[in-house]
Amino acid sequence: MNMIEVDGLAKRFGQFIAVDNISFKVDKGEIFGLLGPNGAGKTTTIRCLLTLIPMTAGQASVAGINVLKKPQQVREVSGYVPQDVSVDGDLTGYENLLFYAKLFHISRSVRQERIQEVIQFMELTDKTNELARTYSGGMMRRLEIGQVLVNRPRVLFLDEPSIGLDPAAKRMVWDYIERLRDEFEATILLTTHDMNEADHLCDRIAIMNGGKIVVIGPPAELKAGLGGDIITVTSANANCRQALQQLGYRLLPQSQDSACDLVVDEGERKIPEILDRLKSEGVNTLSVSLKIGTLDDVFLKYAGKRIGEGDLTWQTTISARRTARRHGQ
Amino acid sequence: MKAVRLFTDIFIITDFELRKVWHDVSQIFIRAVQPVLWLLVFGEVFAQTRLLPTGNYNYLQFLTPGVLAQSVIFVAIFYGFNLVMDRDMGLLHKLLSTPIPRYSIVLGKTLSAGVRSVIQALVVFILALILRVHLILNPLTISGVLVIIILTGMCFSSLSIFLASFFKTRERMMGIGQAIVMPLFFASSAIYPIDIMPTWLKVVAHINPLSYIVEAMRALLVTGDYHRITLDFGITVLATAVLVVLASTSFSRIIR
Numbered sequence: 231m232n233m234i235e236v237d238g239l240a241k242r243f244g245q246f247i248a249v250d251n252i253s254f255k256v257d258k259g260e261i262f263g264l265l266g267p268n269g270a271g272k273t274t275t276i277r278c279l280l281t282l283i284p285m286t287a288g289q290a291s292v293a294g295i296n297v298l299k300k301p302q303q304v305r306e307v308s309g310y311v312p313q314d315v316s317v318d319g320d321l322t323g324y325e326n327l328l329f330y331a332k333l334f335h336i337s338r339s340v341r342q343e344r345i346q347e348v349i350q351f352m353e354l355t356d357k358t359n360e361l362a363r364t365y366s367g368g369m370m371r372r373l374e375i376g377q378v379l380v381n382r383p384r385v386l387f388l389d390e391p392s393i394g395l396d397p398a399a400k401r402m403v404w405d406y407i408e409r410l411r412d413e414f415e416a417t418i419l420l421t422t423h424d425m426n427e428a429d430h431l432c433d434r435i436a437i438m439n440g441g442k443i444v445v446i447g448p449p450a451e452l453k454a455g456l457g458g459d460i461i462t463v464t465s466a467n468a469n470c471r472q473a474l475q476q477l478g479y480r481l482l483p484q485s486q487d488s489a490c491d492l493v494v495d496e497g498e499r500k501i502p503e504i505l506d507r508l509k510s511e512g513v514n515t516l517s518v519s520l521k522i523g524t525l526d527d528v529f530l531k532y533a534g535k536r537i538g539e540g541d542l543t544w545q546t547t548i549s550a551r552r553t554a555r556r557h558g559q
Numbered sequence: 560m561k562a563v564r565l566f567t568d569i570f571i572i573t574d575f576e577l578r579k580v581w582h583d584v585s586q587i588f589i590r591a592v593q594p595v596l597w598l599l600v601f602g603e604v605f606a607q608t609r610l611l612p613t614g615n616y617n618y619l620q621f622l623t624p625g626v627l628a629q630s631v632i633f634v635a636i637f638y639g640f641n642l643v644m645d646r647d648m649g650l651l652h653k654l655l656s657t658p659i660p661r662y663s664i665v666l667g668k669t670l671s672a673g674v675r676s677v678i679q680a681l682v683v684f685i686l687a688l689i690l691r692v693h694l695i696l697n698p699l700t701i702s703g704v705l706v707i708i709i710l711t712g713m714c715f716s717s718l719s720i721f722l723a724s725f726f727k728t729r730e731r732m733m734g735i736g737q738a739i740v741m742p743l744f745f746a747s748s749a750i751y752p753i754d755i756m757p758t759w760l761k762v763v764a765h766i767n768p769l770s771y772i773v774e775a776m777r778a779l780l781v782t783g784d785y786h787r788i789t790l791d792f793g794i795t796v797l798a799t800a801v802l803v804v805l806a807s808t809s810f811s812r813i814i815r
Contacts, residue, residue, distance in 0.1 A: 277652070280656045282652060282655055282656060282814060283814065283815055302658055302660075305656055305657060305658045306658045308656065309656075310652070310653055310656035311649075311653070312649030312652045312653055313649060314647070314648050314649035314652075315648045315649055315650070316648065316649035316650050316652070316653040317650075318575075318579065318650060320579040320582055320583065321575065321578060321579060321582070322582075325575065325578060329571070329575045330657070332567075332571045333568075333571060333654070333657040333658075333659050334657060334658065335564075335567075335658065361582060374649075374653075377653070378653075387656075
């Protein structure tokens with residue numbers, strides 16, 4: 231069953247087209263990632279789905295509920311963790327959870343049970359009764375996710391879930407997200423500009439650039455679509471390139487006589503074979519390096535630039551920095 | 560059932576707004592500095608000069624309701640600023656993604672402004688008692704003043720939220736806070752009687768809801784003259800209702 235269906239969604243701010251006619255579907259229990267640089271339209275897409283801002287054109291449904299017709303019901307089954315800090319530092323961790331339990335109208339009889347469950351699950355036991363502003367970045371993030379978990383959302387929207395976190399805290403958040411899907415049976419839509427995150431967490435990703443989805447698929451499939459890994463061979467012999475060509479390897483155009491880039495499948499298995507065959511041709515190799523295709527290469531292929539080269543507006547930069555700062559980086 | 564839900568929603572918002580104040584009580588005292596200055600310095604000095612025709616009452620008696628109103632406005636006018644802060648972080652987006660209706664959020668916030676105003680006004684009350692300002696204090700006048708204070712808090716916090724949904728940035732809202740409070744205060748009967756104002760200012764004072772708010776509190780606490788109190792209450796309720804509706808309808812603009 232499709233938990234999210236987006237058909238021809240577009241959003242314009244004045245003249246600026248933030249989201250340009252995108253369509254995708256997310257299956258029940260899937261972790262689906264919108265991957266792209268800042269300003270690609272990921273957050274705007276999420277906000278349209280959550281009925282926070284009206285869409286300019288298109289149709290969408292969340293858990294089978296039409297976003298345009300029944301916004302209130304969409305919000306009842308959804309949980310949203312925005313990119314910026316979304317817990318109230320002037321309330322305690324417990325109060326932050328209680329606040330959302332009440333906002334979601336969780337009945338009094340199960341309220342405490344739900345809150346305690348979230349505290350256990352998110353490992354917030356130590357500082358439940360301290361003000362949230364004293365929390366570390368990772369802990370604050372866990373509380374932010376915990377706030378919406380009290381509602382047991384069927385669809386969870388996570389905007390840049392690990393932004394501004396140190397590597398250890400990032401790992402921890404990833405673990406929680408995977409367990410969330412398994413234990414709470416939530417369908418998860420997340421946005422990220424982090425290739426590793428998308429690769430590690432997502433069952434499928436949609437790469438976004440300039441408001442458009444350029445390609446959709448499982449990370450492994452997208453990487454396979456690159457045509458293989460790249461092996462760089464350098465040699466003291468000037469006939470290296472010629473030898474490789476005669477052996478039938480596919481060379482990239484930038485290859486030189488003594489430094490060649492080859493495109494191969496399963497690069498790590500091909501290295502010994504290449505070395506042996508070069509030796510039998512009388513070519514001595516100086517060095518070999520292997521570059522396995524990454525999502526960054528996928529992005530390069532479809533968007534024509536590297537993801538880090540996204541056009542940062544000063545607003546998104548400031549927002550990202552503020553988030554990083556608030557999360558104690 | 561729907562009405563019950565509405566009230567629960569409003570009280571949830573109010574409850575947690577007030578818990579924040581409870582976690583940091585110092586802000587009540589910081590916000591009290593300005594009214595204390597008005598009463599203790601300005602009030603005491605002007606009381607000596609006897610320049611202002613305040614009838615049968617001394618100047619501190621005349622001024623106390625004005626300073627009460629001013630302390631309330633100072634609390635309320637920053638609600639829009641706080642909302643912009645919440646928006647700049649992720650708090651407001653997250654709040655708006657819950658099923659709670661927009662107008663409940665606005666009503667809850669303004670009601671909490673009303674309740675906070677009462678706490679703030681208590682500080683002024685206590686100071687007035689220490690200064691031995693003679694006030695009429697009985698259950699009727701006290702509850703009347705409480706109602707006026709809550710309405711005033713709601714009225715001006717709605718105004719602030721309404722303005723925030725158009726001006727949207729912290730810097731502008733900071734400026735607007737300053738730009739509104741003082742003119743409202745000076746163009747009202749808060750610190751001098753309307754009778755001594757130049758004509759143009761009289762006109763402004765007559766359409767300024769603050770004049771009616773102050774007049775109502777003055778009638779209750781100082782003069783005991785109730786012949787205009789229905790009008791005063793009526794205008795206060797009307798102004799509050801209009802601004803709450805405006806704030807509720809414009810509110811979601813703030814995240815666009």
